Amino acid sequence: AAGVIQSPRxxxxxxxxxxxxKCYPIPRHDTVYWYQQGPGQDPQFLISxxxxxxxxxxxxxxxFSAQQFSDYHSELNMSSLELGDSALYFCASSKTSGSRLGQYFGPGTRLTVT
Amino acid sequence: QQPVQSPQAVILREGEDAVINCSSSKALYSVHWYRQKHGEAPVFLMILLKGGEQKGHEKISASFNEKKQQSSLYLTASQLSYSGTYFCGTEKYGGSQGNLIFGKGTKLSVKP
Incomplete structure (x- = not known):
């Protein structure tokens, strides 16, 4: 089954x-979420x-800003990066219209700011 | 408001059982359970929506109490592959489209 794709890794x-x-959600999922997870921390919701x-x-x-395009892929834009922005960034997708389903996470992008 | 998970960590021998709790001070719309291994993405286990609901997934099951303020995850006859950090994610009433607030996680280690 198709999964959420994130790039770069x-x-x-x-x-x-x-x-x-960048994030490419599972086909036919209508909702995309972005999370930030620091080392040893829980995922923190950013935007959906x-x-x-x-x-x-x-x-x-x-x-930070984000948008979702007509093909449903989403991009998280981060400017004036700070050392504290170093983290794992996950995108997740779900189908939320109708019956509520779980969120399926992509493999994440590990961002290191030096 | 962040849900409270307990315990923070648990060590098991293969075949032993464990219970992880997730509680909120207010009634919730839903509870989601995830397992995350180090450096990997959280993996969706199950979602509970109804008060009094119980769900099973092989030897992993969960319940949502009648007041919808507490959920428990039950791991029976644990296997080495169960090791990881378990997060509950809660969705509040009036929230938008499933945005989750995660608990701090419960680190589960299963030893041979």
């Missing part, structure tokens, strides 16, 4: 640089999209 950036993370519209924002810094 690893990314190394310097402070103050920008980064773009339902049918290409932003549906909710969590603890996402103003330096």
């Amino acid at each position: 690893h990314l190394i950036k310097e402070k103050r640089e920008t980064a773009t993370l 999209f339902y049918e290409k519209m932003q549906s909710d924002k969590g603890s996402i810094p103003d330096r």
Whole structure:
């Protein structure tokens, strides 16, 4: 079965640089979520999209933005990177219209800011 | 509001059972359970929506109490592959499209 695809899997950036993370949800899933997970931490919700519209924002810094495109893939744009942005970034997708299903996580992008 | 998970960590021998709890101060719309191995993505185990609901997944099952404020994950006859960190993710009433707040996780180690 198709899974959530994220790219790149690893990314190394310097402070103050920008980064773009991409996510391709499971086909026919209508909702995409972005999470940030620091070492030994629980995943923290950043932002979500339902049918290409932003549906909710969590603890996402103003330096970050995201969007979902017509083909349902999503991109997380991160600017003015800081050392504290180093983390695993997960994208998850779900089908939330009708019966509620679980969220299926992609393999994550490990971002290292030096 | 972040749900509270307990215990924080548990060590088992193969074949032993464990219970992981997840509680909230307010009634929840749903509870999701995930298992995450080090450096990997969280893997969805199950979702509970109804008060009093119980669900099973092979030797892993979960319950959601009538007031929808507590869920428990039951691991029976544990296997080495059960090792990992278990997270509950809770969805509040009035929240948007399944946005989850995760507990701090329970680290489960299964030894031979």
